[in-house]
Amino acid sequence: MPIIAPSILAADFGNLAKDIEMINNSEAEWFHLDVMDGVFVPNISYGMPIIEKINALTDKVLDVHLMIVDPDRYISTFKQVGADILTVHYEACTHLHRTIQAIKAEGMKAGVALNPHTPVSVLEEVINDLDLVLIMSVNPGFGGQKFIENTYNKISKLKKMITTANANVIIEVDGGVNNINASKLVEVGADALVAGSAIFNAENPTSYISELKKA
Numbered sequence: 068m069p070i071i072a073p074s075i076l077a078a079d080f081g082n083l084a085k086d087i088e089m090i091n092n093s094e095a096e097w098f099h100l101d102v103m104d105g106v107f108v109p110n111i112s113y114g115m116p117i118i119e120k121i122n123a124l125t126d127k128v129l130d131v132h133l134m135i136v137d138p139d140r141y142i143s144t145f146k147q148v149g150a151d152i153l154t155v156h157y158e159a160c161t162h163l164h165r166t167i168q169a170i171k172a173e174g175m176k177a178g179v180a181l182n183p184h185t186p187v188s189v190l191e192e193v194i195n196d197l198d199l200v201l202i203m204s205v206n207p208g209f210g211g212q213k214f215i216e217n218t219y220n221k222i223s224k225l226k227k228m229i230t231t232a233n234a235n236v237i238i239e240v241d242g243g244v245n246n247i248n249a250s251k252l253v254e255v256g257a258d259a260l261v262a263g264s265a266i267f268n269a270e271n272p273t274s275y276i277s278e279l280k281k282a
């Protein structure tokens with residue numbers, strides 16, 4: 068069964084505690100937290116204070132997705148506010164190997180995200196150093212976008228690369244995930260599903276999470 072990671076980007080920021088409680092009482096294992104800087108992506112979301120508050124209100128895993136330039140500047144700060152998994156974008160890192168080691172040195176799991184146009188082959192030389200690869204199934208920056216169909220093909224290629232390298236890496240998929248595409252994503256190799264608008268726009272978000280879990 069896949070790990071479910073609801074994206075807080077689609078939650079009600081006027082009543083965040085209520086949505087945190089909903090996730091706490093659901094079958095979701097992770098909180099997916101999208102940090103955007105208005106430079107790497109054309110949008111600004113939220114940062115450390117929100118993550119720190121969420122950490123105080125849950126025992127679940129905090130899966131932090133950094134959509135920021137030069138993420139090395141903030142690695143230790145994200146550890147301090149409670150990140151368990153820290154994912155940086157391949158496209159935002161000049162010295163990716165060094166960044167991955169710095170995340171692990173802080174005691175967090177290290178993830179790398181790939182934009183839709185970036186081939187999985189760029190990770191060949193670091194695949195054994197990684198804990199997670201985040202395949203973006205939309206162009207990062209906004210919730211509620213349409214799922215890009217080529218994602219299935221990309222996940223299959225990544226799965227093959229991981230098997231060949233005998234690596235132990237979680238494949239996570241993010242963007243436009245819903246109860247229609249979830250099963251096929253798991254079938255081709257996804258281990259963790261991020262969903263924002265599909266969950267929070269559902270009539271019953273808790274049951275929607277359970278539906279995704281059965282994918």
Ligand SMILES: O=C(CO)[C@H](O)[C@H](O)COP(=O)(O)O
Pocket residue numbers: 074076077099101132134205206207208209210211212241242243244261262263264265
């Ligand atoms: O990283 C992201 C956007 O850059 C979000 O995690 C993602 O878009 C989730 O939202 P939705 O499920 O509504 O597409």
Ligand SMILES: [Co+2]
Pocket residue numbers: 074099100101132241261
């Ligand atoms: Co995300």
